[in-house]
Amino acid sequence: MPRYFAYAAWLALCAFAARAQTAPDPFTAINALQGPERTERLLEGAKKEGGLTLYSSATLEDMNIYIAAFEKKYGLKARLWRGNSEGILQRAISEARAGRVELDLVETGGSALEALHREAILQPINAPVFADLAPQALTPHRGWTATRIQIQPNGYNVNLVKREDLPKSWEDLLDPKWKGKLAVEIDDSHWWGPMVEIMGEERGIRLFRDIVAKNGVSVRKGHSLLGSLTASGEVPLALGIYQYRYAQMKAAGAPVDYFYLPPVMAHGVGAGVSRKAPHPYSAALFYDFLLTDGQKLLVENHATPSNIKVKPLPPGLNFVDFGKVLDGGDKWEKLFRDVFFGRAR
Numbered sequence: 037m038p039r040y041f042a043y044a045a046w047l048a049l050c051a052f053a054a055r056a057q058t059a060p061d062p063f064t065a066i067n068a069l070q071g072p073e074r075t076e077r078l079l080e081g082a083k084k085e086g087g088l089t090l091y092s093s094a095t096l097e098d099m100n101i102y103i104a105a106f107e108k109k110y111g112l113k114a115r116l117w118r119g120n121s122e123g124i125l126q127r128a129i130s131e132a133r134a135g136r137v138e139l140d141l142v143e144t145g146g147s148a149l150e151a152l153h154r155e156a157i158l159q160p161i162n163a164p165v166f167a168d169l170a171p172q173a174l175t176p177h178r179g180w181t182a183t184r185i186q187i188q189p190n191g192y193n194v195n196l197v198k199r200e201d202l203p204k205s206w207e208d209l210l211d212p213k214w215k216g217k218l219a220v221e222i223d224d225s226h227w228w229g230p231m232v233e234i235m236g237e238e239r240g241i242r243l244f245r246d247i248v249a250k251n252g253v254s255v256r257k258g259h260s261l262l263g264s265l266t267a268s269g270e271v272p273l274a275l276g277i278y279q280y281r282y283a284q285m286k287a288a289g290a291p292v293d294y295f296y297l298p299p300v301m302a303h304g305v306g307a308g309v310s311r312k313a314p315h316p317y318s319a320a321l322f323y324d325f326l327l328t329d330g331q332k333l334l335v336e337n338h339a340t341p342s343n344i345k346v347k348p349l350p351p352g353l354n355f356v357d358f359g360k361v362l363d364g365g366d367k368w369e370k371l372f373r374d375v376f377f378g379r380a381r
Contacts, residue, residue, distance in 0.1 A: 081317025087113035153179035173342035182304025229368025
């Protein structure tokens with residue numbers, strides 16, 4: 037009798053191992069879905085999973101708009117963990133290395149998403165909606181996709197700076213009238229570095245060194261804070277701001293506006309699905325939602341969608357290549373800190 041039970045246990049173990057080896061990858065099926073059937077099948081699978089967990093660096097106010105609309109449309113619960121891009125990157129990597137993944141979908145800046153792709157944490161996704169997106173929104177590896185385009189012009193307080201007095205070029209910021217009136221965000225090397233490359237590295241670095249030396253540029257932590265300080269008048273003119281944030285404040289009655297100085301930089305803020313997502317169908321459904329229904333919500337919230345059928349992109353944008361940024365290491369971060377921190381006040 038003991039031999040019989042041992043043999044039965046061995047057969048059961050072999051059967052389990054065989055099933056584990058032949059278990060289909062859910063993303064193979066998900067990526068093959070096309071047309072109306074895609075949403076139907078994703079929703080069918082998502083209802084069995086009971087919702088998803090997403091990590092986002094967007095403000096709670098902004099992200100809750102999309103979560104509420106998703107939950108209302110599909111009757112699924114989206115659980116949110118919010119942190120900055122660096123915190124999300126560290127948490128996702130720690131989970132993956134520990135083998136205890138909670139993450140289904142991540143929504144954050146392109147630099148962190150590209151890093152997550154390189155850590156093999158994100159699952160390449162193919163979706164029919166890709167045909168409607170701006171080419172710059174798509175990554176070659178499809179590990180993540182830009183859901184919105186972050187345009188970075190310059191912002192100002194309309195009570196302190198008249199529009200006719202705004203600089204027409206970066207060189208105009210050498211004028212003494214800007215002394216003590218300029219500010220920049222502390223971690224904006226990913227905006228500044230690629231822009232300086234377009235300007236000509238040697239010329240661009242020298243120009244900004246001169247601007248800082250002659251007129252000073254205060255360094256502030258966080259684009260939201262920089263916007264608030266511009267609205268309050270503490271920062272009359274802010275460099276490399278997030279356009280959507282100033283558009284939101286302006287619509288709410290704050291005394292702010294924005295203007296462009298070429299070259300105008302933009303970068304993708306996007307979403308990626310975890311390769312080990314506990315709820316893969318829910319994750320893919322939310323991913324598709326961000327690139328379809330969510331695009332209209334972006335416009336209503338004064339952001340720039342990546343779906344050009346919803347709203348075309350402004351002309352003349354220069355896009356940051358985050359793969360190139362990561363390959364360049366910390367070169368631009370060091371230069372940014374040297375130029376702005378060394379003489380910033």
